[in-house]
Amino acid sequence: MGRKAIDSGPNKWGSMILLFLGIVSCTVVYLFMSSVFRPTGNSKFDSLENLAVESEILDGEDSGTCCRGISNLELWGPAVKWGTDFKFNSSEECCRSCKAMCTGNDGPCLCDSWVFCGDKEACGSQFGECWLKKQKDTLAPDRHEKGNKKMWTSGLVFGKGEGIIGMETEHGTLHIKLLPECSPHSVFYILELLSLRHCAGCEIYRAESRGQSWDSHGNHIKNASFGPPFALIQGILNARGADFNNMPTEFCATLRRGSVAWIGSGPEFFISLANHVEWKKSYTVFGSVLPEDMVIAEKIAQLPTKSDVWNNINVAVLEKPIPLLLRRMKSSQEDLNLSSK
Structure with missing residues (x-):
């Protein structure tokens, strides 16, 4: 015999209670963390933002797993790998190819910046091009201010002892x-x-x-x-x-x-x-x-x-x-x- 509809009531209300308690718990954590860093309105630092932000959880704790760049940015500089015949499907792969050139125990990397063409419509036949470059000064990278910057995503790579x-x-x-x-x-x-x-x-x-x-x-x-x-x-x-x-x-x-x-x-x-x-x-x-x-x-x-x-x-x-x-x-x-x- 099937279970009566009324029998599901306790489970339903139990789930709702657990959800409510979860929301209350998160709210308490939010308020506490904001208070830890946030002065009162009378302080000259009253412009501090709430600290409980929606964070992107990365896989792994090691910063070595990161490989991100900035869209609409084209870094200039001498190429150590030409993108016309060096292509990938994502900016992350391009970044990792640059990081792979930082294999020494010390000293500067052979590649310290990368440029990826990731907008299919804007890139056309250049889509996927990955240009690996070497900056004259990694703390003042050379930006290319002309051209269609929307096409490009760029990033820096600091090797051991750099940055x-x-x-x-x-x-x-x-x-x-x-x-x-x-x-x-x-x-x-x-x-x-x-x-x-x-x-x-x-x-x-x-x-x-x-x-x-x-x-x-x-x-x-x-x-x-x-x-x-x-x-x-x-x-x-x-x-x-x-x-x-x-x-x-x-x-x-x-x-x-x-x-x-x-x-x-x-x-x-x-x-x-x-x-x-x-x-x-x-x-x-x-x-x-x-x-x-x-x-x-x-x-x-x-x-x-x-x-x-x-x-x-x-x-x-x-x-x-x-x-x-x-x-x-x-x-x-x-x-x-x-x-x-």
């Missing part, structure tokens, strides 16, 4: 390895800041230590809280004269000690002092502080602060914000080898 910039503070310089294959829009913005030769308005304004919640390697201590303090230093990268547009969501990985990520769509950012697995994959990571420089970040986290409350969350704001200057690193082999440590 390292300096975030200079009065307490020392944080060397940051940029991740153009993972977060190309973010990296191109940083390169724009670099070209200004100043970063007026850029600063670190919040600093919180690892406290008793994370060990010196950034691992969470069993049964400890997840803050406060929240194990991070936070600031803003919005220099006067720079054309800042909200950043798209890019490489959202689990935050590790040293990760440099945007808060929402920027220009506020933070450097993680711990492995924040509890924050899920909600932030665009565009760089990583070299391990030997984390002592500088830890030093900043110990500077005098004053208490503040952002949306009912206790935070620590620096008594004296720290001005930032982004600097190019020298291109000598000695300096390039910084990243091999």
